[in-house]
């Protein structure tokens with residue numbers, strides 16, 4: 279059957295079982311949008327307000343569901359508007375396929391209208407990208423793109439398709455059984471390595487497990503908790519690992535690193551074996567390298583061989599299939615019944631725990647704990663970036679993986695609304711709440727229009743401190759209160775803004791207003807709700823490790 | 836420390852920028868990079884000389900291996916491989932020094948590939964050390980311009996890059 283390139287795009291998306299595309303049309307993708315109109319049954323296209331929103335939505339869809347997210351944009355400005363979203367997905371290893379239109383192949387290199395070398399631009403922020411100039415190669419390219427995005431360590435892949443390719447016709451052959459690429463990750467380890475690792479785990483007196491986002495991607499969070507319980511090793515998570523351990527697991531210590539809990543940072547500073555799984559030792563976790571886990575041997579288990587020994591020297595390296603490693607170790611170790619170490623960690627956890635909530639003030643802790651309570655800890659939480667992001671990780675009581683959706687690696691302000699839209703479309707039966715900051719929400723609040731149009735009952739809970747709070751906090755602590763360009767004394771009025779977009783807007787200024795506001799918001803089932811929580815400008819995220827300090831040198835009050 | 840890395844890549848548009856982009860993005864230092872097609876037309880071979888400690892070279896190798904267009908990456912041991920580079924050197928050579936320069940070239944088994952009233956162009960191939968020595972000898976006469984290929988290397992013996 280002879281098909282045009284644009285028809286082939288749609289057929290290939292169906293072949294990949296794509297049910298949703300987030301996108302925005304334009305000249306170079308006109309034909310693709312025409313094919314979508316004519317033969318796109320089964321594919322739900324979400325027209326966002328801005329291409330950045332489409333990219334974040336595809337990313338949120340992928341993180342919430344584990345499937346590959348798809349976004350589409352035209353050439354030039356459409357494509358460059360995707361860039362921040364692609365970089366966000368890249369830093370957090372999220373499978374996204376971005377399809378962009380490109381000018382006619384004969385016009386490439388001539389500075390034609392809306393021509394941008396988007397494969398050049400996105401080379402360092404994609405797992406791979408393609409420029410398609412020949413319709414005969416189109417179908418296989420799309421198939422490879424999906425395979426690359428979702429295999430091994432996932433990541434975004436961009437396919438740039440020349441306009442003439444979308445017009446030209448070729449014989450379309452449905453995908454065969456065999457894929458063209460061999461992307462299998464090779465295991466770097468042997469059975470003897472597993473023996474040695476298990477031996478080290480068994481003999482460790484003070485083991486700690488660190489769980490990163492890779493455990494969620496690999497789907498090994500249950501096995502990890504099982505291992506922890508078997509050997510009585512307390513677990514910390516990175517920001518990206520939030521949700522990989524249920525909040526009420528007794529040996530769960532919370533975040534590690536810059537905003538780590540006192541118990542996490544102390545336990546890691548004292549441990550003699552740090553079993554790190556699916557984490558990459560980012561600077562936000564290790565701070566001062568010399569003071570990070572100084573007494574420990576490091577075991578590192580990751581899908582990506584290049585992560586081993588990249589930022590820290592590893593004693594027990596394992597790259598490849600994380601599940602096989604964990605199961606291999608689990609099988610080999612004998613249960614530890616009584617652990618002094620675990621007991622002392624639990625006692626530190628109690629000692630450092632702060633449960634005296636200040637009920638007279640509207641604080642982020644009070645708000646987010648209430649959100650957690652009223653959603654039975656079942657909601658999917660997206661965040662913006664800054665204090666709101668850390669507060670959400672600290673105070674919402676996450677039960678399972680893929681529940682906390684946040685831009686960890688890139689730290690993209692403006693991520694949360696798009697991500698919430700994507701997550702809500704992936705999981706129509708879940709409550710999706712974007713815990714936002716006022717500064718971040720302002721950046722991409724335009725996507726409220728999208729949420730309203732598609733009747734998505736997402737809740738945007740703005741922690742409105744009237745400031746770029748995380749930056750202000752640094753200015754308070756490390757810049758002698760010189761508040762250079764961080765005060766947001768200028769609106770907009772988020773309640774009126776919500777109203778203008780056709781969403782529900784609620785303002786909350788006192789603790790007793792929290793419950794009724796949330797009740798109202800949670801009862802909306804076809805309209806987004808913005809809750810403007812007015813909090814103090816000097817609210818801080820604590821603990822914090824000052825720049826250049828070790829993780830054991832926390833400021834905590 | 837200098838290390839020789841040999842890389843087989845798909846002979847496709849953009850591959851060179853993927854590889855060089857990776858080096859600049861990750862802050863790896865390239866001493867030289869030589870690239871050309873191989874006897875298999877779909878495959879090109881890059882020989883890259885990297886400056887850095889073992890950890891860095893290990894990272895280079897792993898990061899390169901992740902590129903979809905990279906087929907194989909190996910580190911070549913300088914002792915156990917043959918390495919050559921080629922340089923073309925245009926040197927000032929009027930009649931008063933011409934024969935002296937030609938004698939030097941002969942000692943180095945270099946070829947005179949072009950001659951003009953005032954210049955000689957010399958082609959030298961060999962180890963980088965040999966090329967350096969040649970440069971030392973020619974510098975006093977005045978080097979007008981020069982071009983070098985960067986190092987090419989193959990492992991000694993029957994083994995090839997595709998064997999494991």
Ligand SMILES: Cc1ncc(C[n+]2csc(CCOP(=O)(O)OP(=O)(O)O)c2C)c(N)n1
Nearest residue numbers: 664665666689691715716717718746747748
């Ligand atoms: C796109 C982007 N620009 C700038 C920053 C730097 N930055 C990090 S946190 C932050 C403040 C965020 O303010 P807000 O959204 O109000 O969150 P808060 O910290 O007040 O909760 C800024 C400016 C960023 N992370 N992303």
Ligand SMILES: [Mg+2]
Nearest residue numbers: 715716745747
């Ligand atoms: Mg703020």
